[in-house]
Amino acid sequence: MEDLPREIAETRRELDALDERLAELVRERDEIVRRLIRHKGRAPYDPHREYQIAGADEALWLPLLRRMRISEGARAIAIPPEPGAFPADEFTLIAGPCSVDEHLEATLAGLSDAGVRWARAGAWKPRTFPWSFQGSGMAGLRRLRSAADTHGMKVVSEIVSERDAEEACALVDVVQVGARNCQNFALLKLLAGQEKPVLLKRGPAATIEEWLGAAEYLHGRVPVTLCERGVRGFDPCLRNTLDLAGALLARRLSGYQTIVDPSHGTGVAGLVAPLVLAACAAGLDGAIVEVHARPEESRSDPDQALAIPELRELLARLAATD
Ligand code: PEP
Numbered sequence: 001m002e003d004l005p006r007e008i009a010e011t012r013r014e015l016d017a018l019d020e021r022l023a024e025l026v027r028e029r030d031e032i033v034r035r036l037i038r039h040k041g042r043a044p045y046d047p048h049r050e051y052q053i054a055g056a057d058e059a060l061w062l063p064l065l066r067r068m069r070i071s072e073g074a075r076a077i078a079i080p081p082e083p084g085a086f087p088a089d090e091f092t093l094i095a096g097p098c099s100v101d102e103h104l105e106a107t108l109a110g111l112s113d114a115g116v117r118w119a120r121a122g123a124w125k126p127r128t129f130p131w132s133f134q135g136s137g138m139a140g141l142r143r144l145r146s147a148a149d150t151h152g153m154k155v156v157s158e159i160v161s162e163r164d165a166e167e168a169c170a171l172v173d174v175v176q177v178g179a180r181n182c183q184n185f186a187l188l189k190l191l192a193g194q195e196k197p198v199l200l201k202r203g204p205a206a207t208i209e210e211w212l213g214a215a216e217y218l219h220g221r222v223p224v225t226l227c228e229r230g231v232r233g234f235d236p237c238l239r240n241t242l243d244l245a246g247a248l249l250a251r252r253l254s255g256y257q258t259i260v261d262p263s264h265g266t267g268v269a270g271l272v273a274p275l276v277l278a279a280c281a282a283g284l285d286g287a288i289v290e291v292h293a294r295p296e297e298s299r300s301d302p303d304q305a306l307a308i309p310e311l312r313e314l315l316a317r318l319a320a321t322d
């Protein structure tokens with residue numbers, strides 16, 4: 001700044017000071033809106049009331065971009081953290097097979113042995129083609145619950161349909177809303193009333209605003225954690241492109257706990273561990289990864305599954321970053 005003419009430097013300082021005051025005002029305003037939203041409590045889903053509380057408040061949504069720019073200007077906007085699905089202030093690792101299959105019990109035993117406390121596995125699988133393995137449904141979810149209970153593990157699993165939601169919610173600790181259902185508003189409204197924390201995956205082509213808009217359907221009713229799982233890119237070498245910057249920005253703009261899924265975010269097992277470490281280094285809240293006792297025999301997504309020894313190596317590297 002020393003090289004600039006004094007007048008320009010002075011004007012820049014004035015602008016910085018103004019940015020800082022604006023950021024402070026936005027922070028204050030956010031806190032008031034958040035207090036209002038907290039009063040929503042457990043009222044039944046009522047769009048009219050939603051509008052009264054937050055929708056009429058254009059400042060909550062329209063200036064998302066402006067807020068982002070202010071935060072870049074002031075470089076320090078800090079939205080207070082929201083309650084999430086996982087413990088605060090630690091990096092949570094959730095691991096398990098893509099789908100409940102014949103190796104589920106062996107996989108969870110290996111994970112538990114390695115020290116993993118959160119198990120994942122899909123009972124209903126959203127597949128591109130109808131002839132691909134569709135999952136084993138409620139029976140599979142019961143098996144997952146029971147295998148996890150054997151090891152005192154918690155369960156994160158996807159519920160794809162409103163029809164199964166109530167019964168399935170009783171079997172999980174955290175409900176996963178999959179990428180394809182990120183904007184399934186009927187499902188989100190239903191889950192808002194189920195008293196289970198939700199892991200909300202980002203749609204493969206959802207903007208950050210759309211993703212955060214979807215989270216608003218749950219906000220104030222159940223704890224929400226965001227999960228960035230890769231967006232659609234142009235390069236077929238990668239199944240998806242893990243958007244680490246988008247995950248950081250979503251967290252910064254919303255205060256939601258935010259984790260990544262580098263398994264679906266890349267489709268490549270060899271890229272999973274380095275991206276988990278990157279997410280941890282970037283200050284994100286955790287990662288969900290696919291692991292299988294025999295990756296090559298997995299009924300879905302075998303190419304992106306880590307084997308148990310690979311997972312152990314990742315855990316050791318994570319521990320070394322503490
Ligand atoms: C999954 O985690 O099992 C899954 C299907 O992921 P996504 O919804 O991100 O594709």
Ligand code: MN
Nearest residue numbers: 098290300301
């Ligand atoms: Mn999968």
